[in-house]
Amino acid sequence: MTRADLVKQTGLARSTVAQRLDALREHELVYEAHASASTGGRPPTVLMFNQGAGVVLVADLGATHSRLVVSDLAGTQLVEMTFDMDIAEGPEQVLSTVKQHFVALLAQVDRTPADVRGIGVGVPGPVAFSRGEPVAPPIMPGWDSFSIPSWFAKDFDGPVLVDNDVNTMALGEHWTHWREHEHLLYVKIGTGIGCGIVAGRRIHRGAQGAAGDIGHVRLAGHDDVICRCGNIGCLEAVAGGRALAAKLSDLGFDASSSRDVVTLVRAGEPQAIQAVRDAGRCLGEVLAGAVNFFNPGAIVIGGDIADAHQQLLAGVREVIFQRSLPLATGDLRIVPSRLGDRAGVVGIGIMVIEHILSPEAVDRVIERGIAA
């Protein structure tokens, strides 16, 4: 856009537009370029967004495996790495390692910590989003109420956003492949089962950041199964990766994790196939309730067990289309994740960029620039 376009479109005074653009240029968020003029006259100056004005650091922390990314302000990934680390080692240990890796990655792309405009962290547990603190996360000992933003503030400027892993995966899938849909569910079926909710194109976190915890919804007809949460018949205790591995182990197979279950399915083992298909039906039972309640446009299934997605999806679809109302399922898409393992880092990056380039955040940059 030219300056004249901006004055016309916003209705702002010419002096206001000039003042705001100066502040944005000082922060290098905007630069001037010359459009090619078709009339042969002097080409008009246009204002461009400078996506290289800074970088965003992204950490997707899993239970045992993590992924780090450095991206520019348009979400273009500059460098990526993965490494194994047990999140149960606690926040100081884990975040120190993450920081060391971040500094090394920045150097790889010729950047310094001063270039960092924001940081995003995904964790495998519930998070108080406004504070950036895990809340009683079952598989993250030592992390309860630990302020991740405060920890990073020692070394980096800019906001630090922390969210639950399934929320970031939902955001990544939605932003990349499903933006035409307003409402989407992302279901992760791995060791446990969780769900990220996109409502009105935004992550729905709920009143306490606990939304999407479908793993402990009670299934009909499974009152004999006791869950680690203390209730009976929970979805996760019947259909989660841990439950499936235990069931196959009891049948004599060598299975201790959700990945082992997928290996058996891929090997064509009928009892493993049947177990995963039954798990799909159980998941479908709970999702049928979620479809009636929430009426999403798409359900994306990811996580380890989803690598056996043909069997799983068959079971899920069978029950949802049987149990949910025709109005809610008429145009419903039920599909496997397309981003796979990378959904988390994509979503975390988008979350941070949308935050630092939001009108409110840019207004603050402008106000500081004008005041200075």
Place this chain on the structure above:
Amino acid sequence: MTRADLVKQTGLARSTVAQRLDALREHELVYEAHASASTGGRPPTVLMFNQGAGVVLVADLGATHSRLVVSDLAGTQLVEMTFDMDIAEGPEQVLSTVKQHFVALLAQVDRTPADVRGIGVGVPGPVAFSRGEPVAPPIMPGWDSFSIPSWFAKDFDGPVLVDNDVNTMALGEHWTHWREHEHLLYVKIGTGIGCGIVAGRRIHRGAQGAAGDIGHVRLAGHDDVICRCGNIGCLEAVAGGRALAAKLSDLGFDASSSRDVVTLVRAGEPQAIQAVRDAGRCLGEVLAGAVNFFNPGAIVIGGDIADAHQQLLAGVREVIFQRSLPLATGDLRIVPSRLGDRAGVVGIGIMVIEHILSPEAVDRVIERGIAA
């Protein structure tokens, strides 16, 4: 605010502010008043919102009973009436009667159809909100795909918004009593069972406008009950007013409606009390899933059966607090409706006013004014 305040706060050019205010004054949405000056000088002119610049027509149509309201642009109710009419008489018949009543109500408050700025209609069935058309509503023969906005456009200017009754009730309760909460569920338990969802302070309607249909979620342990939808074990078929009346009728009581059930509970009939408490437990089972999935800050219970709310709520609370996760229930409020029968008209009025006074709608008024 004064004109000087507006220029300062918006950053808009003085001429732009003047032009926009002229358009708003021409539509009588804004008028000038004189603030009392503490300094003794000439009091500055302040700009005020003119809530009497027009009226809003509200129709809350029930299966057999309807309520009409005329309010000003601040939502202040000017006049109200209720009347009995079977919605199954079809849209032409029902809306003609509604229009006659509207014209009479306008005359009562010395207004004419030309004063109408917008119309809102609540109906007991699913609605395609963007088109204002009921979609395959089970108890509204003849209404499927009928354009309610087109019908009213013959006689009135301004937008016509149509929504499902539980959505409008959820909005009314939220706006009146729960605005500090971002996420709320309103559950109506009458002949059937439905749920209105407030997510991020806005109504969540879902991809097809079918969200909140919890009446057909499958309950554990009720596979012997066949629902009118063709599935088994649906919540509504076990715990709805029709089901409770049938159960009590089988036990020899004179009960054919949800109101009869409430009468028996109020008379202290133990079997009716037990039936309603059991219904509360069944509702609690489904809502426990909704609490895990959606993590609302409050659940408001309304509808006919909720008039026996002590018994019902006891059952609902018992199961939700037993089944849902502690993080999601720690601060959860589960309460009876405070607006009762009036939740619908309050919510419909707010919906229309928020629409016609939205920045986008006001911008259109201004643009037309400037263009003219």
